[in-house]
Amino acid sequence: MKDIFGLALLDFQNGNYTEDLITWTNISDEDELPLPYLFRSFKDMPALEQKALKLAKGIVLDVGCGAGSHSLYLQKKGLQVKAIDISSGAVTVAKARGVISVENLDILAETGTYDTILLLMNGTGIFKELSQVATYLKHLKSLLKPNGQILIDSSDIQYMYEDEDGGLWIDTHANYYGELDYFLSYKGQEEIPMTWLYLDFNTLYTACTALGLTCELVAEGDHYDYLAKLSLS
Ligand SMILES: C[S@@+](CC[C@H](N)C(=O)[O-])C[C@H]1O[C@@H](n2cnc3c(N)ncnc32)[C@H](O)[C@@H]1O
Numbered sequence: 001m002k003d004i005f006g007l008a009l010l011d012f013q014n015g016n017y018t019e020d021l022i023t024w025t026n027i028s029d030e031d032e033l034p035l036p037y038l039f040r041s042f043k044d045m046p047a048l049e050q051k052a053l054k055l056a057k058g059i060v061l062d063v064g065c066g067a068g069s070h071s072l073y074l075q076k077k078g079l080q081v082k083a084i085d086i087s088s089g090a091v092t093v094a095k096a097r098g099v100i101s102v103e104n105l106d107i108l109a110e111t112g113t114y115d116t117i118l119l120l121m122n123g124t125g126i127f128k129e130l131s132q133v134a135t136y137l138k139h140l141k142s143l144l145k146p147n148g149q150i151l152i153d154s155s156d157i158q159y160m161y162e163d164e165d166g167g168l169w170i171d172t173h174a175n176y177y178g179e180l181d182y183f184l185s186y187k188g189q190e191e192i193p194m195t196w197l198y199l200d201f202n203t204l205y206t207a208c209t210a211l212g213l214t215c216e217l218v219a220e221g222d223h224y225d226y227l228a229k230l231s232l233s
Contacts, residue, residue, distance in 0.1 A: 006089015058115025068094030123152035156200035
């Protein structure tokens, strides 16, 4: 990883904001990801994220914290939060913004136990591929305190495969339709392509049930997105 994402966050934090991140996937064209969005305050967050923050309790782990916007909000509310991210730039920025406990760590290397584990802004993206969902969920389950909860958001992106007549062009022999090749560029530099997973609720539900996790649909957004709460069965 070249950490292009972290570089962009650092630029914004250091007052060098001149352009946004550009993202695209194997099934969609270039799109801008505005850097200020990654520094959003509670009032600018989508309703599903606001809902997740309202449900957060106890000792919290913010997985893939980015610039630390969710951690900062919870910290100000008096909760104890640990934020982790594989991007060293993101970790530097989250620290600079005031997140007290931040670590440059992959979720699979985390060993603490938590009352709330947050994975927000397409939290299932971190799982990368459908075949890895069980590995990540099993590990997340091992990090839960007895009455703990995992709050995770994602979207069913089947709509992205619809043609103008409403027909679907999903190749049923290909991988799961939510597995996307994800590309990122910033100021002329390209990140190494990654796989990013959008997981529909039913598939998440089935995977959770198989692992002894209860999976509840907490809320649905207005564009095929949802927030789920996972807990020990
Ligand atoms: C879409 S961004 C979301 C950032 C932040 N949660 C937000 O909502 O603004 C996903 C974040 O997850 C981090 N990430 C990806 N894979 C990870 C992993 N295996 N462990 C920890 N963090 C990871 C990325 O570096 C990135 O900062």
